[in-house]
Amino acid sequence: MASWWQKTLAMAAGVAGLAAGAYYYFVQRPLPKKKGDLIIEGLHEPVEIIFDRFGVPHIYAENEDDLFFAQGYVHAQDRL
The missing domain is CATH 1.20.5 (Single alpha-helices involved in coiled-coils or other helix-helix interfaces)
Incomplete structure (x- = not known):
């Protein structure tokens, strides 16, 4: 025992x-990637996402399709 x-x-x-x-x-x-480059299928043009000091994303894109795609990616990134 x-x-x-x-x-x-x-x-x-x-x-x-x-x-x-x-x-x-x-x-x-x-944790979600906030810096660096990602290559994502589905984008037609490069998209720039900048997070300010408060963690708010600012998305810059050449067209609306890429803008909304990037917005969805940013939202999903925090929830996975």
Whole structure:
């Protein structure tokens, strides 16, 4: 039989594992990409998306189709 010390150690290891998993899931998992270049199928012309210091996206596009496509991408990016 396992002693109380072994049971306590096993329980502490389990809690530490759960805490590490929760930390990764809520803090370290990949966040939406806010800087850099992306190549996305469906765009006809280049689109520029600039996030200001408050996180508000400003979208610049050559045509309305690309503008609305980029707007949908930005909205979906925060929800995935």
